Amino acid sequence: QKEVEQDPGPLSVPEGAIVSLNCTYSNSAFQYFMWYRQYSRKGPELLMYTYSSGNKEDGRFTAQVDKSSKYISLFIRDSQPSDSATYLCAMSDSGGSNYKLTFGKGTLLTVNP
Amino acid sequence: EAQVTQNPRYLITVTGKKLTVTCSQNMNHEYMSWYRQDPGLGLRQIYYSMNVEVTDKGDVPEGYKVSRKEKRNFPLILESPSPNQTSLYFCASSTGLTDEQFFGPGTRLTVL
Numbered sequence: 001q002k003e004v005e006q007d008p009g010p011l012s013v014p015e016g017a018i019v020s021l022n023c024t025y026s027n028s029a030f031q032y033f034m035w036y037r038q039y040s041r042k043g044p045e046l047l048m049y050t051y052s053s054g055n056k057e058d059g060r061f062t063a064q065v066d067k068s069s070k071y072i073s074l075f076i077r078d079s080q081p082s083d084s085a086t087y088l089c090a091m092s093d094s095g096g097s098n099y100k101l102t103f104g105k106g107t108l109l110t111v112n113p
Numbered sequence: 114e115a116q117v118t119q120n121p122r123y124l125i126t127v128t129g130k131k132l133t134v135t136c137s138q139n140m141n142h143e144y145m146s147w148y149r150q151d152p153g154l155g156l157r158q159i160y161y162s163m164n165v166e167v168t169d170k171g172d173v174p175e176g177y178k179v180s181r182k183e184k185r186n187f188p189l190i191l192e193s194p195s196p197n198q199t200s201l202y203f204c205a206s207s208t209g210l211t212d213e214q215f216f217g218p219g220t221r222l223t224v225l
Contacts, residue, residue, distance in 0.1 A: 008153070032211045043117075043203050043216030044156070088156065092211055100171055101146075101214065105155035 003027050006089055006104025015113050019076040023089035023104045026070065030091040030102075033065050035074045038086045038106065047087070048074060079111045115140045117217035119204050125223045126194060134189045134220050136204030144207045145187040146171070146214070147179065149200040156203070162187055194224040 006023045013019055021035075031052055036044035048063040050056045050072075056063045062075040072091075076083055089104040117138045126132055138145065146161040148171075158171030162181040176198055178190040187206075191198060201221050205214040 006155075034213075041219075043205075043219055044214075045216070046213040049213065100158050100161060103148075103156040105153070 004089065004091060004102050004104045007107055008105050010108040010110065012110045012112060013079055015079060015081060015111055017079050017111070019074075019079050019083070019109060019111075021074040021076075021087050021089075021107050021109070023072050023091075024070055025072075025091060025102075027091075027093065027102075028067075028070065029093035032092045033063070033072050034090045034101075035061075035063055036088040036090060036103075038088060040085075044088055079109075081111045081113050084110045115215070117204055117206055117215050119202075119217040119220050121220060122218060123221050125225065127225050128195055129193050132191050132194060132222075134191075134202060134204075134222070136187045136189065136217060137185050138187075138204075138206040138215070139185065140206060140215065141184065142206035142208055142215070143184070144209055144212075144214075145181065146205045147177070147187070147189050148203045148205065149173065150203060150219075151200050159189070159202075194222075196224050198222065199224050 004025045033050045035048040037047045038044040050063045050065050053065045053067045060077045064073045086106040086108050088106040090101050092101045120135045143164050147159040148156045150156050157173045160179040162168040204217040207214040
């Protein structure tokens with residue numbers, strides 16, 4: 001089982017839809033959870049950052065972490081064409097000698113006007 | 114402007130010809146990392162550095178070398194490139210591992 005699983009999509013939705021993006025993971029030591037957004041031909045940019053379990057909201061974006069289920073989600077409300085991008089989940093435990101960030105493969109999202 | 118720069122942005126080379134991709138950040142970050150991004154495989158870490166003269170292997174280090182002689186620079190060296198190293202490469206930096214990583218614009222490398 002891969003450490004981080006993410007459905008690659010592609011996902012196509014109409015403008016205004018609610019989008020749900022998800023990742024599952026196997027390493028119970030992960031404590032730091034991030035969502036990056038990557039536009040075509042650009043480097044990834046941090047979108048949301050969550051420590052441990054719970055929800056975090058920022059405008060139209062909500063990140064959820066359920067450590068008991070090893071499952072994280074990103075919700076986008078009132079999706080806009082400008083949200084069209086690849087969304088990557090990333091996580092880390094920052095413990096011991098494992099100083100690395102593990103990324104999901106990314107989900108390609110297209111929001112159609 | 115706070116940024117991570119990479120050069121070159123695009124490179125086509127031939128098998129076996131040594132090359133270096135430079136990475137520089139102006140944010141005084143301690144942590145720097147190199148990733149490669151391939152279709153269907155996502156972002157995979159090649160090497161990382163926690164500070165000057167401190168580097169370690171990531172998930173896919175074979176065929177690559179790095180050095181960290183200055184805090185701001187973290188070059189990626191391919192001593193003898195092969196076609197399977199054709200990829201999109203990203204450099205990233207952050208204050209620490211669990212902090213936001215700032216990515217460079219990417220270097221698209223083709224090895225013929």
